[in-house]
Amino acid sequence: MPVLTTPNETAMPDDAPLDNITSDQAPATLSRFQLVLRRTFRPLGAKIGFVGLVLIILFAIFGPYVSPWSYADVDNTAFMQGPSAAHWLGTTQGGRDIFAMSVEGLRKSLMIGFSVAIIQTFLAAIIGASAAYFGGAVSKVILWIIDLMLVIPSFLMIAIITQKAGNAKGSIPLFILLLAAFGWMLSARVVRAMTSSVASLDYVQAARFMSVPSRAVIFRHIIPNISSYLIVDFTLGLAAAVLAETSLSFFGFGVQAPQTSLGTMISEGSRMATTFPWVFLAPAVLLVLTLLFVNFLGDAVRDALDPSSNAGGQA
Numbered sequence: 001m002p003v004l005t006t007p008n009e010t011a012m013p014d015d016a017p018l019d020n021i022t023s024d025q026a027p028a029t030l031s032r033f034q035l036v037l038r039r040t041f042r043p044l045g046a047k048i049g050f051v052g053l054v055l056i057i058l059f060a061i062f063g064p065y066v067s068p069w070s071y072a073d074v075d076n077t078a079f080m081q082g083p084s085a086a087h088w089l090g091t092t093q094g095g096r097d098i099f100a101m102s103v104e105g106l107r108k109s110l111m112i113g114f115s116v117a118i119i120q121t122f123l124a125a126i127i128g129a130s131a132a133y134f135g136g137a138v139s140k141v142i143l144w145i146i147d148l149m150l151v152i153p154s155f156l157m158i159a160i161i162t163q164k165a166g167n168a169k170g171s172i173p174l175f176i177l178l179l180a181a182f183g184w185m186l187s188a189r190v191v192r193a194m195t196s197s198v199a200s201l202d203y204v205q206a207a208r209f210m211s212v213p214s215r216a217v218i219f220r221h222i223i224p225n226i227s228s229y230l231i232v233d234f235t236l237g238l239a240a241a242v243l244a245e246t247s248l249s250f251f252g253f254g255v256q257a258p259q260t261s262l263g264t265m266i267s268e269g270s271r272m273a274t275t276f277p278w279v280f281l282a283p284a285v286l287l288v289l290t291l292l293f294v295n296f297l298g299d300a301v302r303d304a305l306d307p308s309s310n311a312g313g314q315a
Helices: 032-040 044-066 098-134 136-150 154-164 172-181 185-198 202-209 214-250 262-270 277-305
Strands: none
Touching: 032 277, 044 098, 044 277, 098 136, 098 172, 098 185, 098 214, 098 262, 098 277, 136 185, 154 172, 154 214, 172 214, 185 214, 202 214, 214 262, 214 277, 262 277
């Protein structure tokens, strides 16, 4: 039976070569990055998390230029004053502007969170990959160190070290190093398990026989194969680091006056949350929103990189 065609349409023979198909008719080929990006931002939660986190970061960066007050300024005419035209979110018991303190606290918490997440993800990748690559006695020693550090109460150790630091008490770099030093062990175990199979692949063995330096093999061949897990670990580690900083600062072991963070503000405001709620609400809302947006985005990235997950939809 002849094939019916419209005046503007011509029939293509069944045996027509595929080369005759134009680029408009050929299906588009997506790279791995484009595919992961599409799967990541397909869920509504990912869009909310990304936009919300960007707004939080922009607020932390440009907030000091918007506020007429600095976080260290003291208004001697407005102690424990509610929100007003002069102080948008009110003042503290010491006459400091809550809006300016919230912006500075958010900046500190985000700086600590990003720094800790970067350091502990880097440590987990290097140590875990080295344990899988070298194996033998090196792997046993690394696993022994990991097991030893897992049984050490990190909260107690950070509290003791920050108290014994003397003049360095409240030092942001010291606090970042302490949080990162006690946060890489579980991720390193996962990295070691994931890279054990990669270390036995043919191209890795060929690189060994060609006397390629171990450092080059780990950085060029092993770690790129687990980059998807490291991205997920970074996003989830960011939320964990912000929460850990807030918890330690709440109990007085983290950021100390005259510096401020969300944890110190929540600690100060919790004692008067029912009588002067504006002191507590501003940092608490910022903390909840930050953790919520980071978790939304982290879950979306994890589902997008997981080939067995259907949360990101089809490609």
